[in-house]
Amino acid sequence: MRRLLISLVVLGACMTPVRADFLNALSAYDAGAYGVAFTEWRRLAEAGNVDAQVAVAGLYEAGLGIAQNNRAAAHWYERAAQRGNVVARLNIGDFYSRGIGVPRDRARAWYWLSLAAEGGSDWARRRRETVAAAMSPEDMVRAKALLKAVRRRSPRPLGG
Amino acid sequence: MGQAYGKSGLWVAKTYAGWKRYSKVAYQSATHGNRFVQNYANPQGSRYGRFEKAGKMPAGAYLVKDSFTVTKAGKIGVGPLFVMRKMKAGFNAASGDWKYAMVMPNGAFFGETNGKNSKNMKFCIDCHITVAEDQDSMMFLPENLRK
Numbered sequence: 189m190r191r192l193l194i195s196l197v198v199l200g201a202c203m204t205p206v207r208a209d210f211l212n213a214l215s216a217y218d219a220g221a222y223g224v225a226f227t228e229w230r231r232l233a234e235a236g237n238v239d240a241q242v243a244v245a246g247l248y249e250a251g252l253g254i255a256q257n258n259r260a261a262a263h264w265y266e267r268a269a270q271r272g273n274v275v276a277r278l279n280i281g282d283f284y285s286r287g288i289g290v291p292r293d294r295a296r297a298w299y300w301l302s303l304a305a306e307g308g309s310d311w312a313r314r315r316r317e318t319v320a321a322a323m324s325p326e327d328m329v330r331a332k333a334l335l336k337a338v339r340r341r342s343p344r345p346l347g348g
Numbered sequence: 349m350g351q352a353y354g355k356s357g358l359w360v361a362k363t364y365a366g367w368k369r370y371s372k373v374a375y376q377s378a379t380h381g382n383r384f385v386q387n388y389a390n391p392q393g394s395r396y397g398r399f400e401k402a403g404k405m406p407a408g409a410y411l412v413k414d415s416f417t418v419t420k421a422g423k424i425g426v427g428p429l430f431v432m433r434k435m436k437a438g439f440n441a442a443s444g445d446w447k448y449a450m451v452m453p454n455g456a457f458f459g460e461t462n463g464k465n466s467k468n469m470k471f472c473i474d475c476h477i478t479v480a481e482d483q484d485s486m487m488f489l490p491e492n493l494r495k
Contacts, residue, residue: 207467210458210468211467211468211470211471214450214458214459214468214471215471217381217428218380218381218428218450218471218472219381220380220381220382220383220417221381239456239458242452242454242456243452243456243458245454246452246453246454246456249454250417250425250426250453251419251421251423251425252417252419252425256423275355275356275454275455275456278355278455279355279454279455308357309355309357310357311354311355311357311455
């Protein structure tokens with residue numbers, strides 16, 4: 189019990205500055221100080237903050253505060269997507285469907301969009317239908333295999 | 349823009365483009381990071397069109413700004429969607445009963461007043477509160493740009 193309490197206190201002490209740093213970055217972004225926002229969010233993203241990973245991906249995608257870089261945007265969306273973030277999942281799914289920052293791969297697109305749709309995203313569900321219409325039977329087999337593999341690792345739907 | 353904001357899944361992000369626009373053209377807003385913005389309100393928020401004479405807005409009123417950025421290289425990109433929704437009296441005294449939210453161009457939103465990560469929207473309140481008494485926390489656009 190004592191160990192649990194100590195862990196909670198330490199966790200609380202660690203989380204408060206992260207929240208404050210995230211807020212500082214968001215406030216800087218709001219004010220149009222993109223370089224400041226990028227530096228702060230990138231640091232938090234490296235530390236594993238999922239919201240910051242999505243934010244950094246957005247800045248790379250738009251080229252705000254940093255040179256536009258779709259590969260880097262895809263990298264951060266995919267990292268956050270693997271952690272279950274719905275917005276990251278629908279964006280990386282869209283990237284794969286269009287070949288933005290990653291080689292075009294409709295099977296992976298369908299896979300990520302399916303997970304985002306399961307997380308409640310209508311946008312992802314609609315986009316997935318468009319992607320599915322352009323998929324070959326082989327693509328669909330591979331996409332379903334990807335989904336099956338993730339189900340094996342995590343039987344319940346992966347939300348975010 | 350609608351395609352970008354629509355990724356958020358928020359009703360307002362999918363709907364606002366059909367509401368009345370109160371700006372003649374996009375204008376640069378110093379209070380929104382010098383982005384180019386346009387102003388919209390839903391039918392419940394139509395009183396916004398009276399600008400300084402609008403008085404207190406009714407619960408259910410939405411005021412929305414979509415935005416775009418122009419980089420130094422001249423590239424145009426979608427900016428955030430800024431949302432204010434008037435709530436019932438007692439919702440949040442500090443915000444004048446407005447709920448604030450900001451939708452990122454990739455569909456992410458990182459908080460809303462009195463909702464998830466409410467503190468993340470405090471900077472909206474801190475800025476709008478400067479006109480709380482006289483203008484119910486609403487900022488108005490330059491007169492020559494009003495529709």
